[in-house]
Amino acid sequence: MEIEGIKIDSKFLKILSSKFEKKIQKIQKEVFKISNKEFNIASPKQLGEILYNDLKIADLKKTKKGGFATSASVLEDLAFKGHKFPQLILDWRQVSKLKNTYSDSLPEHINPKTKRVHTSFLLAATTTGRLASSDPNLQNIPIKSEDGRDIRKSFIAEKDHVLISADYNQIEMRILADLADVKELKKAFKKNEDIHSLTASQIFNTDIKKVNDDQRRKAKAINFGIIYGISQYGLAKQINVSNYEAEKFLNSYFAKFPEIKVYMDQTIKFCRKSGYVNNIFGRRSHFININDKNYNVRNFQERAAINAPIQGSAAEIMRLAMIRLDKKLTNQKTKMLLQIHDELIFETHKDEEKRISKMIIEEMSSVAKSDQHSFSIPLTVDLNTGENWGTLH
DNA sequence: GGTTCCAGCGCG
DNA sequence: AAAGCGCGCTGGAACC
Numbered sequence: 556m557e558i559e560g561i562k563i564d565s566k567f568l569k570i571l572s573s574k575f576e577k578k579i580q581k582i583q584k585e586v587f588k589i590s591n592k593e594f595n596i597a598s599p600k601q602l603g604e605i606l607y608n609d610l611k612i613a614d615l616k617k618t619k620k621g622g623f624a625t626s627a628s629v630l631e632d633l634a635f636k637g638h639k640f641p642q643l644i645l646d647w648r649q650v651s652k653l654k655n656t657y658s659d660s661l662p663e664h665i666n667p668k669t670k671r672v673h674t675s676f677l678l679a680a681t682t683t684g685r686l687a688s689s690d691p692n693l694q695n696i697p698i699k700s701e702d703g704r705d706i707r708k709s710f711i712a713e714k715d716h717v718l719i720s721a722d723y724n725q726i727e728m729r730i731l732a733d734l735a736d737v738k739e740l741k742k743a744f745k746k747n748e749d750i751h752s753l754t755a756s757q758i759f760n761t762d763i764k765k766v767n768d769d770q771r772r773k774a775k776a777i778n779f780g781i782i783y784g785i786s787q788y789g790l791a792k793q794i795n796v797s798n799y800e801a802e803k804f805l806n807s808y809f810a811k812f813p814e815i816k817v818y819m820d821q822t823i824k825f826c827r828k829s830g831y832v833n834n835i836f837g838r839r840s841h842f843i844n845i846n847d848k849n850y851n852v853r854n855f856q857e858r859a860a861i862n863a864p865i866q867g868s869a870a871e872i873m874r875l876a877m878i879r880l881d882k883k884l885t886n887q888k889t890k891m892l893l894q895i896h897d898e899l900i901f902e903t904h905k906d907e908e909k910r911i912s913k914m915i916i917e918e919m920s921s922v923a924k925s926d927q928h929s930f931s932i933p934l935t936v937d938l939n940t941g942e943n944w945g946t947l948h
Numbered sequence: 949g950g951t952t953c954c955a956g957c958g959c960g
Numbered sequence: 961a962a963a964g965c966g967c968g969c970t971g972g973a974a975c976c
Contacts, residue, residue: 597971599955618955626956652957655970681966685960692968695959703958727960783964792963851962862965866960870966896960896966950976960966 559890560671561693561900564709564943565662571705575654582647589640596647599625612638628792653697657706664691676894682859683867684838684874686894694895696944708945712902717940719889719908720947721915722898723872724935725750727782730868733932734835735818739811744932751775757811758804777808781815782865784858819861826860834867836928869897872934876922883914900944912938 587593590609594601603623607613612633616624627648630641664672672691680687688694696710697703712718728750732740743753748763755774756763766774776794777785785793791801809816823845826832831841840863845856873894880891880899888904889911899919903911916936923930939947 595972599972601972620954622955624955648957652970656958656968660969677967680968683966685966687967689968692959695957695968697958699959722960780964783966785964786962788963790964854962859965866966869960898960952973952975954971954973956970958967958969 559892559902560666560669560673561892561902562671562711562713563661563665564711565665567709568658568662568706571702571709572654572658575650575658575702578650579647579654582643582650586640586643586647589643596644597651599623602644606640606644610640612640649700650702653702653706657697658709661691661706661709674893681870682840683863684834684840684870685866685896686870686874688894693893698945704945706945708943710944712942716902716904717908717942718892718944718947719901719903719912719915719938719940720898720944721901721912721919721936721938723869723919724937726869726872726897726934727865728778729932729934730835730865730872731782731815731818733930734864734868735814736931737812737814741932747933747935751778754778754808758807760807773804777804781808782862784819784861822861822864823857826857832860832863834864834871835930836868836871838867838871840864840867872923872930873897873899876919879918879922880915883918884911887911908940912940 583596586596590605594605596602599622602625606625607615607623613623613629616629618624625644627645630645633641634645661672666673672693674688674693675690677687677689697706710718728740729744731737732744739757740750743750751771751774752763752766754777755766755770758774758777759766759770773794777790780790780793787798787802787805790805791798794801822832826842826845830843830845831839833839840860842856842860844852845860847853847856873896877891877894877899884891888907890902891899892902893900901911901915916938919936920934923934941947
């Protein structure tokens with residue numbers, strides 16, 4: 556399915572590319588100075604040899620195929636221990652990723668007729684029911700770093716138009732609350748509470764108003780981890796605490812939200828028996844290796860089976876919203892341009908911005924309230940507008 | 949010239 | 961023994 560297409564500012568991207576190139580050159584110089592020789596930083600083999608053999612600053616961590624591991628988490632550990640070299644590699648990777656994957660490549664996707672970038676949305680490419688985006692993938696445009704957000708700023712609206720971004724607030728946690736019938740979570744969403752702060756207050760046994768940033772950050776990691784079926788070991792790595800502490804967090808989490816543990820156990824049990832799981836709307840995800848004799852294969856399938864109804868229900872809600880919005884937007888000066896899983900991007904004429912914004916929020920938040928699928932949690936939608944996708948208000 | 953795999957990393 | 965779900969794109973490496 557190819558849809559409208561979005562305008563990008565290729566001059567701005569060109570400026571970004573040369574800015575990135577300068578950074579890359581500068582970092583390279585420092586890297587070569589430390590390593591005492593020039594090599595291809597992008598070559599995992601050469602980099603690994605320098606890191607492990609020449610500089611001797613890495614413990615022996617290997618990849619699947621037996622090469623030296625140089626992933627970000629390995630390098631971050633080393634950087635944390637005070638080594639300058641790994642941090643330089645991390646910086647180099649970040650900037651060259653932005654340049655190669657985004658600022659250099661996006662302008663090549665501009666359609667000469669429409670002067671816009673048209674992604675392809677794949678409707679049946681995922682196991683959960685999500686869409687996928689390719690050629691180019693516009694579902695992974697950077698936002699987390701400052702330089703990354705600059706890339707996002709190159710996505711712009713036509714003259715006299717603005718971009719609208721509308722996203723579902725915490726949709727997967729809301730679905731988990733509904734799916735597993737989690738009393739405390741449902742209560743919190745009905746009161747529109749900050750869910751990560753609430754989780755923090757529950758597992759750290761403090762008043763919700765006294766939760767600090769670090770506690771909230773850890774609670775957030777746990778909430779996401781739960782959705783993905785994390786282990787105590789994985790959680791410990793993620794939030795940088797001991798295994799013992801991570802185990803304590805998970806225990807008190809399941810004590811406060813016992814229905815979640817029940818949901819997980821039941822989902823796996825059902826999947827072992829049937830080979831599939833259903834989401835709220837009846838879409839099936841198949842996991843035929845759920846009973847595999849190999850521990851890794853089996854555990855991987857179990858985590859995926861826990862996650863699929865949650866991710867899949869969210870995907871389904873978004874699909875329904877898109878269908879409703881598509882109908883509502885016929886004969887309007889507003890086009891639906893992008894879907895990024897829980898977010899929709901529209902381009903609208905300033906004349907109808909207010910009215911359309913109201914309509915989008917109404918349609919998206921009421922989509923799972925119909926007779927066929929009564930959803931026990933309110934869905935809230937955050938909507939922002941702006942001249943570009945990087946700066947929205 | 950091309951294909952396929954891997955490691956790595958961008959996003960939700 | 962491994963350790964967090966779902967994707968697509970990139971450059972390197974191995975091979976035809």
